[in-house]
Amino acid sequence: MLVECVQGEGGYRPAGRKFIKTVSKVSKKYGFPLIIDEIQSGLGRTGKWWSFQHYGITPDIMTSAKSLQVGATVASNKYDPNESGAVSSTWGGGHRIDMAVGLKMIEVIEKEKLLKNAEIVGKYTMKKLNELKEKYPTKISDIRGIGLMIGMEFFSKKYRDLVELNAFRCGLLTMGCGVKTLRIAPPLIINKDEIGQGLDVIEFCLKRC
Template sequence: MMDRETIEPKVKKIPGSNAKKWVSYHMKYASLSTYNPYFVWDRKAPAIGPFLTDVDSNIIMDFCSHVGSAPLGYNNPALTAMSRELGGIDPDRYAGADFISGYGHKPDLSLPTPSHLHHKLIEITKQFRFDQAFLVSTGTEAVENAIKLCYQARKNYGYGICFDGAFHGRTLGALSLNRSKWQHRAFYPQVPKVISFPYPLIKDKNNNQWYKTGRKGEKISVLAETLSKDCGTIKPEEISYIIIEPVQGEGGYNVPTPDAFREVFDIAQQHDIPIISDEIQAGMGRTGKWWACENFGVKPDMICAGKALRVAAAVGKKDLFPKEDGRVSSTWAEGNAISTAVGYKTIEIIQKERLLDNAIKMGKILREKLEEIQQKNPQHITDVRGIGLMDAFEISDAKKRKKILYESLKRGLLLAPCGHKTIRVLPPLDVKEREINLFSNILEDSMKKLK
């Protein structure tokens, strides 16, 4: 057993001999992906909170939380109890889009079901007046169905608007919206009529792609100009949807400029264009709000949720959903009995333990630590950014980033890259200040290895 109050990272060797055997065996049959080849998590060994044990008995502190998919870290007692209680029923996955299942004679909450998760999602989106949810298996499916719903609601096959640096998934429809890395889209067919605009982030006066000088000398955003009656190139009624990440994930954890971000929503509302907030990585409490777009005081027409939810979902207003059955579909997500129950329980724990407040409080401490390290290493760390517990620091070049990731892991700290030279920091939502101090000490020591 691990004691979360006292445990610390402890590493003998990275990669260890057992990890090398596992990686060699795995890669003999598995296709190439973005695997970390330096350690292998031992699922049977002790783990708690952000701490895990690898197959070489190294104790690692995970500050990327499986890219946000483990929002409560490892072996949360309430979640493990829920999984054990449901684990003896077969099949644990069934055709959930075709059949409804429950436990007992009435829908009480002794054991949550997909029906309860639908209800819970409506509860935590009431600020947007949402009233319908659709469960799917993955975030990319949530995006696929969200844009399908917008196409059918607008009754046109119009333009889709996305933003530079975006990442929305890897299936063909979602892939067409990606603008973060060339390898995501190269040589794959694209959904036509998707156009991208600069992300509404104004770094400084010399790096401002969002605003430009209009014909009359006025300051105007590139999106507003494109849809302008006077000089626009696209009619607003030709737009089927706008999709945007309130904090960009794979693109580099870019946080938008608030006024510019709000303008995107103002333009959508002005022209009655459905706007989708992709909350797959930033949502579910990660930024200190249930949904990251709330930090900017805006209300989308639909959100896409995933990762921390354990399944994924498109949630929105009923008038965006079809009246006919079979227009949207996902066989397995609504029929994933364990994952939907754990998703429900995750939301419940975040509520009961006030983890939105913890994300704000601990996120502030985390960014202060990162800024202190940046001040000591200005030649290596060029930026620190984030909201709540969705944070990142940018390195001066990609080779240095690779070195920092490896040196940190050698000392027992697991981090993950994003963008082209950025490192994301995603501790569990119940992270303790002691754990942030451990993170800070290891990172600061790792930085000393850079020349």
């Protein structure tokens, strides 16, 4: 079974703890592998290296890509006794320069304590976005996420698309996901002031849609 602990394209939607725990238990009981897709949620995005670490489970197989620069699949020995890991690639070139960049990414996240930053700035962003939700209760329907993987859901796709387009015109790049959600996924080095500037742009766009 292949699961995202925090859905990416599906709308930046964290799974419930009970759901993930149950899936893990059932996979062990019936002996099928649990594959956690960390392609969007991995490498520190949620404030831990991997999103499954928020759920207290260990997958049998996991995938990583995007921030890692190379597409990688890691499986427990049980499933792949002759391989210590496999690098394949659609999301990332997978050549030596990509691998060097991916390695550097890991070093920088460690050295600059970016997991902690994602956790702290993520909480701050959620708080501020929830204030916006209170202020615009007919436009924003939900704020959810973990760390710096945050979804801002609107009551209609029209509002979402307008905010996305107008924010872009103001120089703020966001991206839609799901049906009517805006993804807030800034770089892990972002600080509270920079988040504040981005949120000012979002509010400016909200007022006008």
